[in-house]
Amino acid sequence: MRDTANVTPDEILSFWYPEGLADAPREEVQAFWDSRMQGGMDEAICRDYADVTRAAAEGRLDHWAETARGRLALILVLDQFPRSFWRDTPAAYGQDIKATRIALEGIRNGHYSELKYIFERQFYNICISHCEGPDHLERMDLIIRLTEELAEIARDGEEEMVERGLEQGRRVRGIIERFGRHPHRNPILGRVSTPEELEYIETGDFPHVNLPN
Numbered sequence: 001m002r003d004t005a006n007v008t009p010d011e012i013l014s015f016w017y018p019e020g021l022a023d024a025p026r027e028e029v030q031a032f033w034d035s036r037m038q039g040g041m042d043e044a045i046c047r048d049y050a051d052v053t054r055a056a057a058e059g060r061l062d063h064w065a066e067t068a069r070g071r072l073a074l075i076l077v078l079d080q081f082p083r084s085f086w087r088d089t090p091a092a093y094g095q096d097i098k099a100t101r102i103a104l105e106g107i108r109n110g111h112y113s114e115l116k117y118i119f120e121r122q123f124y125n126i127c128i129s130h131c132e133g134p135d136h137l138e139r140m141d142l143i144i145r146l147t148e149e150l151a152e153i154a155r156d157g158e159e160e161m162v163e164r165g166l167e168q169g170r171r172v173r174g175i176i177e178r179f180g181r182h183p184h185r186n187p188i189l190g191r192v193s194t195p196e197e198l199e200y201i202e203t204g205d206f207p208h209v210n211l212p213n
Contacts, residue, residue: 004055009064009073012052015044016076022117029161032119036080045084053081057095068114071106072123075099079127090189093130100131100139107146118150118158122165129172132181140173171207175200182206 018024018032035041045053055061056077064070078099086092103124106112115121125143147166154162175182183197184206193201 004051004060007049007052009067009070012049012073012076013069015049016041016080017117017119021119026160029119033161033164039084039087041080042084042087045081049077049081050085052077053085057082065102065106065111068106068111071102071111072115072120075103075106075127076123078102079130080123088188093185093189096127096131097133099127103127104139107142112146118154118161121146121150122161125165125169129169130182136176136180137173140169140176144169144173168207175207 016036018028021029021032024032052061056074061074061077064074078095082095083092086094103112106124112121112124125146128139129143131139144166147162147169151159151162151166179194179197179200181191183193183200185191186193186197186201
């Protein structure tokens with residue numbers, strides 16, 4: 001397990017983003033998304049970054065948000081790492097509000113625009129889409145707009161990555177418009193599902209679990 005005091009934002013970003021991802025062939029980029037979004041990092045996060053995940057949840061890494069890359073690392077540790085470390089428990093979603101506030105602030109203060117790569121900015125959008133709340137539809141509209149803007153700056157080979165993100169954003173928006181929340185979390189959070197939500201849950205077709213091909 002890594003000592004929290006010695007872990008830097010750059011280490012988190014190097015851990016999360018494979019070297020050479022920006023120039024990787026399509027198959028490697030697809031493998032990146034599959035591993036990050038389908039639990040492929042669970043073992044490494046639980047083994048090496050348990051204390052970092054706790055430290056972020058306790059606010060001890062908030063100073064990372066002072067820089068653009070530090071803010072991105074903090075978003076990852078608040079949004080992605082809990083989903084591995086506390087998987088299938090309410091704590092997996094416990095930092096969603098804080099992570100989203102930090103991401104929205106980064107959009108406002110220019111940190112988001114400072115990020116060089118599309119795949120870095122997309123984890124802002126994923127984070128914001130995760131967080132339930134009364135402004136969820138408004139945030140989904142923001143994400144879709146930001147993703148459309150990414151399409152305008154996409155380099156050769158990145159178009160498909162952006163299109164996948166756009167399709168996922170639209171799917172999430174449709175679910176939030178329909179239910180006002182992510183129903184697949186109901187059993188974990190102890191929430192009572194409506195009959196319509198139960199029907200949806202039975203399909204097993206959740207946008208944050210089953211990404212578009």
